[in-house]
Amino acid sequence: MTEQFVIELTQSLKNFLPEVSLTITLSLVILLDLIFGRKFKNIGAFISLAGLVVTLFFTVKQYGGNYQIFRGMFVVDPYSTFFKFVFIISALVIVIFSLQSYELKETSARRRTGEYYFLILSLTLGAFLMAGSVNLVMMYLSLELVSISSYILAxxxxxxxxxSEASMKYVIYGALSSGLMIYGISLIYGLTGELNIYALNASLxxxxxxxxxxxxxxxxxxxxFGYKISAVPFHYWTPDVYEGAPITVTAFLSVSSKAAGFAMLIRFLKASFIDRTVTLGVEGAWAIIQGLPWTEIIAVLSALTMTVGNIIAIWQNNLKRMLAYSSIAHAGYILMGVVVAQNYGISAMLIYFIxxxxxxxxxxxxxMLVAxxxxxxxxxxxxxxxxxxxxxxVVFxxxxxxxxxxxxxxxxxxxxYLFSALINAKxxxxxxxxxxxxVISLYYYIRVVRNMFLRDPxxxxxxxxxxxxxxxxxxxLVIPTLLFxxxxxxxxxxAQNSVAMFGLR
Structure with a gap:
């Protein structure tokens, strides 16, 4: 029994190398910053960059694999690996931002910044775990790792x-949402007796x-999930937190935290509530369990989220607050891909994330530069x-x-691609x-362009x-925006290859 456990653990760790790399990196960041932090102010940033590059290497090698590890608590598949690329690129960019941030330079003059990069890496590790978790308890714990790191960073x-006000509001809203989520998990467990989402589906x-x-x-x-992706009506924390947090943290939360929430939401919905005994005759189509109209619920959430975000953004004069409401609206756009109960809806969502x-x-x-x-x-x-x-x-x-x-x-x-997916799904x-x-969003974005080019100082x-x-x-950042x-x-x-085998077990 012990020998079998050791074999399984060793095999699991071989397929868990990106997460192991991140764990080692964040441990080195906090340790070496304590030892050398006063002499080398940016040692945490450079170790983080090196560790993220190593993690990217392991993630690239991992792409294409499709297997469960740690006795079915975690999966490695092209879908989760795709999101890992998003998290790594986002973290790399944010560390570079942080090296140039005047806010953080002022802070580093007063105290070490090793814990800042430790938290950036912790949030990234939590996002990795959220993308691959297939056990309800593991999903909750990984979401909490992301949330707690986010609270402190804010x-x-x-x-x-x-x-400080932003962080406190974030904690209050996060605690409420986490409490609701864990109660939902307890109901599902009481209903099915299962924690693995694939076993849960079979039980239902x-x-x-x-x-x-x-x-x-x-x-x-x-x-x-709605709190993590800033969907209406769970969006109230977003503008205050985005405005109050350092710009580097705001940018990081707007991408990595949101992407992790979407990654876990979609896996949870497809793995748990799809009727695999029904064949619809359309490749990649999902047959949703009868009596569970979650596509209609999410369609309403999507419409409300993008509308509320865009309309309130019109009245914002603070650019961070305007981009906060913009990010709420974009959560609504991304939710459109979830509404399409077919694989091309999810692939459209992945394209939009990049x-x-x-x-x-x-x-x-x-x-940040203008501020x-x-x-x-x-x-x-x-x-x-x-x-x-x-x-x-011009770049802005x-x-x-x-x-x-x-x-x-x-x-x-x-x-x-998102609109095409909706039209194909009727x-x-x-x-x-x-x-x-x-069209509404064009108004408040163009206000900034008008001020830059059509108004004299x-x-x-x-x-x-x-x-x-x-x-x-x-x-x-601007070259890929134009090139792609x-x-x-x-x-x-x-994106299409990443969802081709998604959810099959």
Whole structure:
């Protein structure tokens, strides 16, 4: 028995190398920062970069595998590996942002920053676990790892009242949502006696279920997922936290935390509530368990989320707060892919995530640079910025155009695939709502562009110069945003291959 356990554990660890790499890296970050942190201020950042590159190497080697490890608590498949790429790229970019952030440089002058990079890596590790978890307890624990890391990161600059307030609000909303989720898990376990989501599905199909209890448990679980992805009506924490947290943390939460929530939500829905005994005759189509209208519920959530996010964003003058409501709206767009109960809906969602990664991180980076040069995040400081800092003005405009979904940017391709998936699935009304919301979003994005290029500064101000490092980072983010807007087939193939075998056990 012991020998068999050791063999299984060894085999599992061989397929768990990206997560092991991250764990070793975050341990080294906090240890070496304690020893050498006073002499080498950025040692945590450079160790993090090295560790993330090693993790990326193991993740690339892992792509294409499809197996369960740790006795069915965790899976490695192309779907989870796809999201790991998103998390790694996001973490790499954020660490580079952090090395250039004036907010964090001020903090590092007063204390070590090793714990900051430790938390960035912890959140990334939690996101990895969320993408591959197939056990309800494991799903909850990985979500909590992401959440707790997020709470501390949001209040990392503890000298700032705004940052402390953001962290406290985040904790309160997160605790409520986590409580609802764990209660939903307890109901599902009481109903089926299973924690593995594939075994849970088999139990529901073989022994029957109470539709009312199942619906209540699903709604409670959706509360936990909805908080993580900033979906209405669980979005109230988002604008305050995004505005109060350091810009680097805000950008990280807007991509990695949201992506992890979506990764786990989709796996949970497809693995648990699909009737595998029914064949619909359409390749990649899902037969949903009878009496469980979760596609209709999510369609309403999607419409409400994108509408609320876009309409409230119109009145925002603080750029971080505007992008916070924008990220809420984008959660609504991504939910459209979940509504399409077919594999091409999920592949469209994955394509959009890659686009969102580059254009959203790029937009936050531009806001960070302008805030550091002007001392403000208000839209008024952008007057005449297109002439004072022409390169940043053009790059920021491209990111905003991509967030709107206008060609020839990657954001247009992402929305095109999402809307096409809805039309093929005959969910026309939601596609119309999505198009109308994209038109609404153009208004508040174009306000920034108008201020940069069509408004003169209130007084003569000197031009703003940026270092070569700043320009390189902007190029790293803007080139894929334009390139994949015209040459997108590799991303489409990667997304489609990642969902081809998704959910099959």
């Amino acid at each position: 209040g990392y600059i503890k000298e700032s009242e705004r940052s 199909l073989s022994t029957g279920y109470s539709p009312i209890v199942l619906m209540i448990s699903l709604l409670l679980m959706l509360a936990g 686009a969102y990664l580059f254009m959203n991180l790029g937009a936050f980076y531009c806001v 550091e040069k002007t001392g403000s995040e208000d839209i008024e400081v952008y007057k005449g910025l297109g002439y004072r800092a022409p390169f940043l003005g 405009t491209i990111f905003l155009v991509s967030l709107t979904g206008i060609p020839p940017t990657f954001g247009f391709i992402g929305k095109l 969910v026309i009304w939601l596609a119309v709502v999505g198009v109308l919301n994209s 209130e007084s003569e101000k000197a031009s703003i110069a940026f270092s070569p490092a700043h320009i390189v980072v902007m190029l790293i 807007g015209v040459y997108f087939s590799p991303i489409v193939e990667l």
